[in-house]
Amino acid sequence: MQNPTERHPPIAGTPKRSATPVAPLAITINGKPYEHDGDPTMPLLWFLRDMLRLTGTKFGCGIGACGACTVLLDGKATRSCLLPMQNAAGHQVTTIEGLAAEGLHPVQQAWIEEDVPQCGYCQAGQIVAAVDLLQRKPKPNDDDIATISNLCRCGTYPRIRKAILRAAESIQAQKK
Amino acid sequence: MNDPIDRGRRRFLAVSLSASGALLIGIRLADAEDGEVPPELLGDDLTQLGPFVRIERDNRVVIGARGCEIGQGVMTALPMLIAEELDVDWSQVRVIQLPYGYVETDQGASNKYGDQGAGGSTSVRDGWKELREAGATARWLLVQAAAREWNLQADQLRTEAGQVIAPDARKLTYGALARSAAAIDLPANPPPLKKSEQFHIIGRPTRVADARDIVTGRSEYGIDAYTAGALIAVMLRCPYLDGTLDTLDDSDARRVAGVRDVIHIPGPKPDEPFKAQLADGIAVLADNTWAAIQGRNALKVTWKQGPWSKESTSALAAKANELLDNNEDGVAVRRDGDMDKAKKQARYKVQARYEMPFLAHATMETPGALIDLRQDSALLIASLQSPDGASEMISSLTGIPRRAIEIRMTRAGGGFGRRLENDFVGEAVLIAKAAGKPVKLIWTREDDLQHDFYRPFGVHALAATLDRKKKVTSWSHACAATPRPYRENGRKRRFFDGCLEPDDFPAGLVANLDKTFFSVPSGMPRGWWRAPIHTFHAFSVQSFVDEIAVATKQDAVKLRLDMLGESRLIPYSGHGGPNFDTGRLANVLKICAERVGWGVKRDDGHGIGIACHFTFGGYSAHAFEVSMEGRDLKIHRAVVVVDIGRVVNPLGVEAQMMGGTIDAISTALHLAITVKDGEVQQKNFTDYPLLKMAEAPQAVDVHIVDSTAEPSGAGEIGVPSAAPALANAIYAATTVRVRKLPLMPELMRKL
Numbered sequence: 001m002q003n004p005t006e007r008h009p010p011i012a013g014t015p016k017r018s019a020t021p022v023a024p025l026a027i028t029i030n031g032k033p034y035e036h037d038g039d040p041t042m043p044l045l046w047f048l049r050d051m052l053r054l055t056g057t058k059f060g061c062g063i064g065a066c067g068a069c070t071v072l073l074d075g076k077a078t079r080s081c082l083l084p085m086q087n088a089a090g091h092q093v094t095t096i097e098g099l100a101a102e103g104l105h106p107v108q109q110a111w112i113e114e115d116v117p118q119c120g121y122c123q124a125g126q127i128v129a130a131v132d133l134l135q136r137k138p139k140p141n142d143d144d145i146a147t148i149s150n151l152c153r154c155g156t157y158p159r160i161r162k163a164i165l166r167a168a169e170s171i172q173a174q175k176k
Numbered sequence: 177m178n179d180p181i182d183r184g185r186r187r188f189l190a191v192s193l194s195a196s197g198a199l200l201i202g203i204r205l206a207d208a209e210d211g212e213v214p215p216e217l218l219g220d221d222l223t224q225l226g227p228f229v230r231i232e233r234d235n236r237v238v239i240g241a242r243g244c245e246i247g248q249g250v251m252t253a254l255p256m257l258i259a260e261e262l263d264v265d266w267s268q269v270r271v272i273q274l275p276y277g278y279v280e281t282d283q284g285a286s287n288k289y290g291d292q293g294a295g296g297s298t299s300v301r302d303g304w305k306e307l308r309e310a311g312a313t314a315r316w317l318l319v320q321a322a323a324r325e326w327n328l329q330a331d332q333l334r335t336e337a338g339q340v341i342a343p344d345a346r347k348l349t350y351g352a353l354a355r356s357a358a359a360i361d362l363p364a365n366p367p368p369l370k371k372s373e374q375f376h377i378i379g380r381p382t383r384v385a386d387a388r389d390i391v392t393g394r395s396e397y398g399i400d401a402y403t404a405g406a407l408i409a410v411m412l413r414c415p416y417l418d419g420t421l422d423t424l425d426d427s428d429a430r431r432v433a434g435v436r437d438v439i440h441i442p443g444p445k446p447d448e449p450f451k452a453q454l455a456d457g458i459a460v461l462a463d464n465t466w467a468a469i470q471g472r473n474a475l476k477v478t479w480k481q482g483p484w485s486k487e488s489t490s491a492l493a494a495k496a497n498e499l500l501d502n503n504e505d506g507v508a509v510r511r512d513g514d515m516d517k518a519k520k521q522a523r524y525k526v527q528a529r530y531e532m533p534f535l536a537h538a539t540m541e542t543p544g545a546l547i548d549l550r551q552d553s554a555l556l557i558a559s560l561q562s563p564d565g566a567s568e569m570i571s572s573l574t575g576i577p578r579r580a581i582e583i584r585m586t587r588a589g590g591g592f593g594r595r596l597e598n599d600f601v602g603e604a605v606l607i608a609k610a611a612g613k614p615v616k617l618i619w620t621r622e623d624d625l626q627h628d629f630y631r632p633f634g635v636h637a638l639a640a641t642l643d644r645k646k647k648v649t650s651w652s653h654a655c656a657a658t659p660r661p662y663r664e665n666g667r668k669r670r671f672f673d674g675c676l677e678p679d680d681f682p683a684g685l686v687a688n689l690d691k692t693f694f695s696v697p698s699g700m701p702r703g704w705w706r707a708p709i710h711t712f713h714a715f716s717v718q719s720f721v722d723e724i725a726v727a728t729k730q731d732a733v734k735l736r737l738d739m740l741g742e743s744r745l746i747p748y749s750g751h752g753g754p755n756f757d758t759g760r761l762a763n764v765l766k767i768c769a770e771r772v773g774w775g776v777k778r779d780d781g782h783g784i785g786i787a788c789h790f791t792f793g794g795y796s797a798h799a800f801e802v803s804m805e806g807r808d809l810k811i812h813r814a815v816v817v818v819d820i821g822r823v824v825n826p827l828g829v830e831a832q833m834m835g836g837t838i839d840a841i842s843t844a845l846h847l848a849i850t851v852k853d854g855e856v857q858q859k860n861f862t863d864y865p866l867l868k869m870a871e872a873p874q875a876v877d878v879h880i881v882d883s884t885a886e887p888s889g890a891g892e893i894g895v896p897s898a899a900p901a902l903a904n905a906i907y908a909a910t911t912v913r914v915r916k917l918p919l920m921p922e923l924m925r926k927l
Contacts, residue, residue: 038464039433039434039466042464046466049400055399056394056395060542061860062621065862066540066861068540097392104391104392108391112388115387115827119540119591120384120395121540122540123390123391124393151861152869153538153540153839154590155836155837155872158838158872160869161869
């Protein structure tokens with residue numbers, strides 16, 4: 001396995017840190033500040049899961065292929081399994097647990113209404129990817145939706161499509 | 177509070193008090209710092225009526241879901257059966273996952289919840305009577321309690337939406353009656369069940385019961401369990417089939433910050449029956465997953481190739497074809513009529529061979545297990561399909577009696593048959609034993625694809641003869657495959673089980689019929705892959721029917737209907753029997769043909785293909801409309817029609833048919849596990865590319881036949897007839913017949 005830092009391009013604006021940081025890495029997750037004083041190459045995914053027990057973000061492949069680990073990094077959908085803590089530091093991370101301040105995000109609500117989940121394991125990543133899509137494309141067409149590359153082993157794609165369209169309508173309606 | 181029953185109740189309550197319900201069972205109770213629920217919170221405000229139902233004083237109803245939820249919907253459908261007979265509103269119900277219910281009493285070993293495994297599409301079929309009876313029994317107790325309260329006869333009372341109602345319209349909620357109901361002795365016999373006209377929950381589209389937990393990330397899967405003091409274990413396994421460790425230098429690995437231990441877990445010997453683990457391996461134990469992975473990367477290991485060092489997919493294919501060519505020493509799976517005579521009298525002869533690859537299950541949640549072995553008890557938290565098997569395995573490896581093994585079942589990130597084996601539990605036990613600590617074993621995706629119990633590899637040779645009226649007069653199906661049974665010495669399975677079903681279509685429909693099986697030796701572990709035998713052979717059978725239709729210029733739907741003949745029951749010895757109803761299969765085929773617009777002349781270059789199959793008591797037909805756009809295959813329409821008897825949750829069945837169809841497309845188009853020099857070649861989703869949304873059909877048109885027949889399962893029947901229908905559609909669009917899966921590489925080669 002390669003060192004993930006080599007594969008993941010540094011995020012613009014992030015100062016490159018040495019292998020042994022002098023100070024803990026600071027990161028904001030779901031609006032709360034956290035520090036990481038362990039291995040700076042640890043991917044954000046394992047920091048979320050093993051350190052913070054935010055287990056809604058899932059491990060699926062470890063190579064950024066499946067999207068089960070998708071979180072929002074400064075609002076943009078990002079595969080957390082490939083993002084070392086040293087590159088995530090200083091950024092704002094939103095996980096599935098922090099998507100809505102209270103209640104449900106319209107995308108989560110639409111996911112329930114369209115009865116999307118089967119095994120449910122990939123759905124946190126799918127929902128986060130959909131939130132990102134709807135921020136960029138408030139009225140997505142079929143091709144826009146098909147840009148979501150997250151894998152679903154149960155084959156829920158048709159209901160994901162319907163849920164995204166439903167969420168888009170509901171977000172539009174809220175704005176009016 | 178030392179009484180075991182009270183302890184059980186306390187545990188149950190602890191779940192109910194946790195805000196997110198069942199999904200916290202694993203974490204919270206395993207976490208030492210979380211503490212136990214104070215006893216003063218117990219008692220008055222809860223009452224349990226039998227093992228599945230608890231009614232709270234505010235009239236909320238908690239129903240336990242007993243099955244392994246792997247995405248097939250049992251966490252919703254099984255509690256629906258109970259709620260129906262309990263006669264409550266579904267909106268009152270909260271569903272929680274039950275733990276494993278193994279108990280030993282004077283009467284011997286049993287499970288207080290019944291069968292909890294997930295396999296063979298049997299959960300709804302098995303629960304259909306007993307779970308409704310569980311609900312009816314709880315309702316009976318509540319009615320008795322009301323009768324005593326009002327001094328009325330129980331048969332004067334009726335129930336509705338969680339209330340008992342007297343003839344004078346007085347009402348008592350279940351919540352108000354629950355305490356006194358719990359003190360009443362159970363009836364000697366189960367109370368009578370509702371008539372189907374009275375159903376108000378069964379048959380109603382019902383969303384996934386715990387969907388809110390899933391979409392908020394609070395749902396607990398096996399991989400989400402943590403327990404105080406557990407180390408994370410990641411293993412480096414020998415990549416060669418039955419290979420062994422040669423040299424190990426773990427000094428760098430031990431220097432990785434957070435790594436606590438490195439342990440060699442020897443693999444099984446080549447001919448040994450399967451009992452715990454698949455491969456020789458080195459476990460790296462660490463404080464966290466990343467440290468364990470880094471430690472694994474730092475291991476310096478050399479392996480000795482095992483007895484299968486020359487095994488390759490191409491060699492297996494050559495061997496299979498050689499066995500089929502020689503046609504000697506095959507196992508006669510079924511022999512009907514007089515094949516020689518039929519061949520002599522034949523007007524038309526058709527034959528073809530089809531090659532099926534090994535397949536991995538690739539569950540989104542990789543295998544893994546959290547195990548805590550104590551002095552004389554054990555705790556397992558894992559995503560499972562066979563908790564019985566897990567319990568037996570832990571007991572056999574540790575000597576801990578099964579009654580002292582607690583298993584907390586979680587939602588599982590997919591199953592597809594992978595978790596019918598408990599090798600990941602066995603590995604975790606062996607590591608925990610050696611480490612003397614609780615261990616949470618994590619498999620990476622590479623581990624998962626390289627160490628699976630794969631669907632068998634094989635070649636099917638089909639041949640048919642027809643008379644001058646184009647009626648099929650003989651059918652021969654020879655299959656040369658790596659047998660499904662793997663390391664099963666001692667178990668009485670036939671080698672063709674899992675590859676060739678004696679009574680499947682067209683057995684019993686064609687007078688002269690031969691089915692023969694040839695074993696291809698292989699070191700690859702083989703297992704059950706969603707609708708195992710059916711996905712393995714339906715592709716060849718249903719492609720071949722199409723080839724016969726093309727070769728003899730017949731309509732492919734009419735040919736199938738002619739072969740099925742008049743509506744009748746045919747004996748079927750396989751799983752899903754005892755009968756196969758030709759009329760029900762013909763019916764789904766006809767509906768499917770109608771829905772897809774079969775027989776309409778097209779001039780747009782699109783092709784339509786169709787297929788049908790009987791699987792585990794259910795009947796399915798698939799049809800696809802496809803075209804080629806450059807080198808891309810475009811699926812314009814996907815239609816699936818099923819008859820699975822009475823449907824408990826139509827929304828769930830629709831999901832299974834949609835998902836099964838897409839799983840089948842994904843697998844048929846792209847997926848294969850190949851072996852070279854005794855090593856699996858695929859490593860991650862880059863070379864085992866599951867279908868993405870962009871390639872999947874926008875919608876799947878699902879039609880469920882209205883039926884009052886006994887229910888059969890929905891988890892597997894959505895798969896088998898899809899791949900042949902797709903290949904038949906590709907032929908219709910391109911006139912290229914693809915006889916080797918996966919379809920796309922072969923189609924590209926032939927185009």
